[in-house]
Amino acid sequence: MVAYDKKSIEALQINKLVRRWFALGLIEESTKNNLKASCISKFKTTRPIAKVGLFIFTLIASLAVTGFSMLLTSIGRDSGLGFACLIVSVISILLNENLIKHKHYYRSGIDNALTYFSAATFLTSLAFLMTDHPDHTLLLYFIACLLFTALCIRYCDLICTAAAFYCLLAVFYYLLHNLSLALLPFFFMLFAALVYFLCSRFIEKPIFRFHKNNLHTLRLLSLLSFYLAGNYFVIREATENILNFQLKKGDDIPMALFFYLFTAMVPLLYIYWGLQQKDRLILLTGLGITILSALTFKNYFSLGQPEILLSAVGALLILLAYFTIRYLSSPKHGFTAQPDKNHSDLEALVLVQSFAGKPAAPKQNAVQMGGGDFGGGGAGSGF
Amino acid sequence: MYGSELQSAEKLAAQGLLSPSELGSIKDSFKNRLFSLHWELRSILFLGISLFTTGISMLVYKNSDSIGHGAIIAFIAMICTGCFYYCFKNRQPYSNEEVKSKTSFFDYVLLLACILLVTLLGYLQYQYTIFGDRYNLATLAPALPLLLFAYFFDNRAVLSLGITGLAASIGLTITPLEMLNSSNFSSFSLILTALVFSLVTWITAHILAGKNVKKHFSFTYSNFAANMALAATLAGLFSDNFKFFFLPLLLFFSWIVYRYSIREKSIYFLLITCLYGYIGLSYLFFYLLFHTFEETFNHSEILFIYSALAYLAATCVLVIRFFRNYRKILNLSE
Numbered sequence: 001m002v003a004y005d006k007k008s009i010e011a012l013q014i015n016k017l018v019r020r021w022f023a024l025g026l027i028e029e030s031t032k033n034n035l036k037a038s039c040i041s042k043f044k045t046t047r048p049i050a051k052v053g054l055f056i057f058t059l060i061a062s063l064a065v066t067g068f069s070m071l072l073t074s075i076g077r078d079s080g081l082g083f084a085c086l087i088v089s090v091i092s093i094l095l096n097e098n099l100i101k102h103k104h105y106y107r108s109g110i111d112n113a114l115t116y117f118s119a120a121t122f123l124t125s126l127a128f129l130m131t132d133h134p135d136h137t138l139l140l141y142f143i144a145c146l147l148f149t150a151l152c153i154r155y156c157d158l159i160c161t162a163a164a165f166y167c168l169l170a171v172f173y174y175l176l177h178n179l180s181l182a183l184l185p186f187f188f189m190l191f192a193a194l195v196y197f198l199c200s201r202f203i204e205k206p207i208f209r210f211h212k213n214n215l216h217t218l219r220l221l222s223l224l225s226f227y228l229a230g231n232y233f234v235i236r237e238a239t240e241n242i243l244n245f246q247l248k249k250g251d252d253i254p255m256a257l258f259f260y261l262f263t264a265m266v267p268l269l270y271i272y273w274g275l276q277q278k279d280r281l282i283l284l285t286g287l288g289i290t291i292l293s294a295l296t297f298k299n300y301f302s303l304g305q306p307e308i309l310l311s312a313v314g315a316l317l318i319l320l321a322y323f324t325i326r327y328l329s330s331p332k333h334g335f336t337a338q339p340d341k342n343h344s345d346l347e348a349l350v351l352v353q354s355f356a357g358k359p360a361a362p363k364q365n366a367v368q369m370g371g372g373d374f375g376g377g378g379a380g381s382g383f
Numbered sequence: 384m385y386g387s388e389l390q391s392a393e394k395l396a397a398q399g400l401l402s403p404s405e406l407g408s409i410k411d412s413f414k415n416r417l418f419s420l421h422w423e424l425r426s427i428l429f430l431g432i433s434l435f436t437t438g439i440s441m442l443v444y445k446n447s448d449s450i451g452h453g454a455i456i457a458f459i460a461m462i463c464t465g466c467f468y469y470c471f472k473n474r475q476p477y478s479n480e481e482v483k484s485k486t487s488f489f490d491y492v493l494l495l496a497c498i499l500l501v502t503l504l505g506y507l508q509y510q511y512t513i514f515g516d517r518y519n520l521a522t523l524a525p526a527l528p529l530l531l532f533a534y535f536f537d538n539r540a541v542l543s544l545g546i547t548g549l550a551a552s553i554g555l556t557i558t559p560l561e562m563l564n565s566s567n568f569s570s571f572s573l574i575l576t577a578l579v580f581s582l583v584t585w586i587t588a589h590i591l592a593g594k595n596v597k598k599h600f601s602f603t604y605s606n607f608a609a610n611m612a613l614a615a616t617l618a619g620l621f622s623d624n625f626k627f628f629f630l631p632l633l634l635f636f637s638w639i640v641y642r643y644s645i646r647e648k649s650i651y652f653l654l655i656t657c658l659y660g661y662i663g664l665s666y667l668f669f670y671l672l673f674h675t676f677e678e679t680f681n682h683s684e685i686l687f688i689y690s691a692l693a694y695l696a697a698t699c700v701l702v703i704r705f706f707r708n709y710r711k712i713l714n715l716s717e
Contacts, residue, residue, distance in 0.1 A: 061699030307441035314435025321428035
C-alpha cells in the first residue's frame with residue numbers, strides 16, 4: 001500500500017529512536033553504532049532547504065508541461081482542457097511512482113510536488129469535464145476526498161491527509177445544511193469527536209506504523225474542527241451566510257448562551273486535558289484556540305479601550321509565565337520549565353506549527369462557499 | 384503513549400541488538416520522562432511582553448498631550464538605560480569566539496534595549512529634529528552603537544538591526560522583494576549604491592572572519608550582502624536602459640555566491656544562487672525571445688508561448704538535475 005520502501009522507512013524510524021535513546025544516555029555507544037549499521041535505509045535524505053528548491057522548480061516544470069499539453073489539445077474547449085489535465089495528471093503520478101521505486105526518492109521535494117500536482121490536475125480536469133453535472137460541487141468534493149485518502153495512504157503525506165479531511169467535512173456540509181441548520185454544529189462536533197477517538201485508539205497499532213503522523217494530523221484537525229463547530233463567531237457568520245440575512249443589533253442566534261460558553265470553555269478544557277494527559281498536541285491546540293476565543297469575545301464585547309485591555313492581559317500573561325517558571329524551577333508533577341532534552345514529542349510541535357498558518361480553515365471556508373465565493377476549478381487549483 | 388517506542392525496543396532486544404539492561408533502562412525512562420513546558424511558557428511570556436508594550440505605547444500615544452513629550456522621552460530613556468544597565472552587569476567577558484549568553488532572558492532584555500534605543504532616537508528626531516535635515520544621520524546614529532553592541536554582547540539579532548540601519552542610512556530599503564517592486568530602486572545610482580554597499584559588507588565579513596573575529600557572524604553579513612547584491616542586479620536587469628550592463632554583474636555575483644556556498648558547504652547560498660540566477664537568465668531569454676518574435680514572425684503569439692513553455696520545462700528539469708547533486712557539489716557527507 002505504501003509506495004516507499006518499507007524497510008527503509010522502518011530504518012529511518014529506528015535511527016530516530018536510537019538517536020533519542022543515546023541522547024538520553026540509555027544505550028552504550030557501541031550499541032548505537034551496531035544499531036546504525038544494521039538499519040540502513042536506501043533513501044537519499046534531502047535537507048529541508050534543498051527540498052524547498054526542488055519543490056519550487058518541480059512545480060514550475062510541471063506547470064509548463066501542463067500549459068504545453070493544454071495548448072496542444074485545443075484552446076478554449078472545456079473537454080479538451082480537461083483531457084489535457086487528465087493526461088498530465090496520469091503522467092506525473094507515473095513519474096512519481098517511477099522515481100520512488102527506482103531512484104528511492106523520499107520526501108525530496110520532487111515527489112511531494114508531483115503528488116500534489118497530480119492531484120490538482122486530476123481535480124481540475126474533473127472540474128472541466130463535469131461542468132454540466134447538476135450536483136457538480138458535491139460530487140467534486142466527494143471524489144477529491146477519495147483521491148486524497150488514496151494518496152495519503154500511498155504516500156503517507158500530511159497535506160493530503162488534511163485535504164481529505166477538509167473535503168469530507170465539505171461533503172457533509174453540502175449534504176446536511178439544507179436539512180437542519182440547528183443540528184449542523186452538533187453533527188460536526190460528534191463527527192470530530194468520533195474521528196479523534198478512532199485515531200487515538202488506532203495510532204499505536206502496527207498496521208498504522210507508517211501513518212502515525214497522518215493520524216496525528218487527523219487528531220489535530222478533529223480537535224480544531226470540534227472547537228470551530230461550536231465557536232460563536234463561526235456559528236453566527238455561518239447562520240447569516242446560509243440564511244442570507246444580517247442579524248439586527250440586539251438580536252442573537254438561537255442558543256447563543258450555549259455557544260458563548262462553548263467558546264470560552266473548550267480552550268480551557270483542552271489545556272487542562274493536555275496537561276493531564278501530558279499530550280503536547282492537545283495542549284498546543286488548546287493554547288492556540290485560546291487566542292481564537294479571545295478574538296471572538298473581543299469582536300462582540302469591545303470595551304472601547306483596547307489599550308487598557310492589552311496592557312492588563314499582557315501583564316497577566318507575564319505574571320502567569322513568570323510564576324509558572326518559578327514554580328517549576330525544580331520539576332514538579334512530571335513537568336519542567338527546562339528545554340526538552342529528549343525531543344520525544346517535538347514532532348507534535350512541528351505538526352502544529354505547519355498548520356498554524358490556517359487555524360480557521362476547515363469550517364469557515366465551507367461557509368464562504370455557501371455564500372457564493374466558490375469558483376469552478378477552485379478545489380483543484382487551491383493546492 | 385510510548386507504545387510503539389516500546390514495541391520497537393522489544394523487537395530490537397529480541398534480535399539481540401539491545402542488551403537486556405538497556406531495554407530495562409529504556410522501559411524505566413518512560414516513567415521518569417519529564418514533560419517540558421519550556422517552549423509554551425516562553426511563548427506566553429513573549430506574547431505577554433508584546434501585548435503589554437503595545438498597550439502601554441497606545442496609552443502613551445493617546446495621552447501624549449497631557450503627559451508631554453519630555454515625560455515620554457524620559458520614560459523611554461529610563462527603561463532603555465535600565466535594560467542596558469542589566470546587560471552590562473550580567474554580560475559575559477568579550478571574546479573573539481562565540482560567547483553564549485547565560486540565559487535567554489538576557490537576549491530578550493538586550494533586544495528590548497536596542498529597539499528602545501532606536502525608538503528613542505527616532506522620537507527625538509521626529510519631535511525635536513535633533514539631527515536637523517540630515518536624515519541619514521538620524522538612522523546612522525543608532526546603527527553604529529548597535530553594531531558595537533552586537534560585537535560586545537555577541538548577538539546576531541542586534542547585528543541584523545545594525546546592518547539594516549546602516550543600509551537605511553544610505554537610502555536602501557531592505558527586503559529583496561520590496562527592492563524589486565519599489566520604484567525608487569529603479570534608479571541607476573541607487574542600484575549602484577546597493578552593489579557597493581553589499582560588496583563592502585561582503586568584504587568586511589570576510590576580512591573579519593579571516594582574522595577569526597566572531598566567525599559565526601559571517602552568515603548574517605553574507606546573507607544580507609548576497610541577497611542585496613543579487614536583488615540589485617535583478618532590478619538593474621529589469622530596468623529599461625542598462626539591461627546588458629547588468630548581465631555580467633549578475634553572472635559575477637552569482638559566481639561569487641556559488642563559490643562561497645561551496646566553501647561554506649551551505650545549501651542555502653546554493654539555493655539563492657540558483658533562484659536569482661535562474662530568474663535573471665530566464666528574464667533575459669524571454670526578453671530576447673519576445674523581441675525576436677515581434678520582429679520576424681509578425682506577432683505569432685502561439686509560437687512564442689510554445690517556446691516559452693518548452694524553455695521553462697526544459698530548464699527547470701536541468702536546474703533540478705543540477706540541484707539534486709547538491710551533496711556532490713558542496714562535498715557533503717550524509
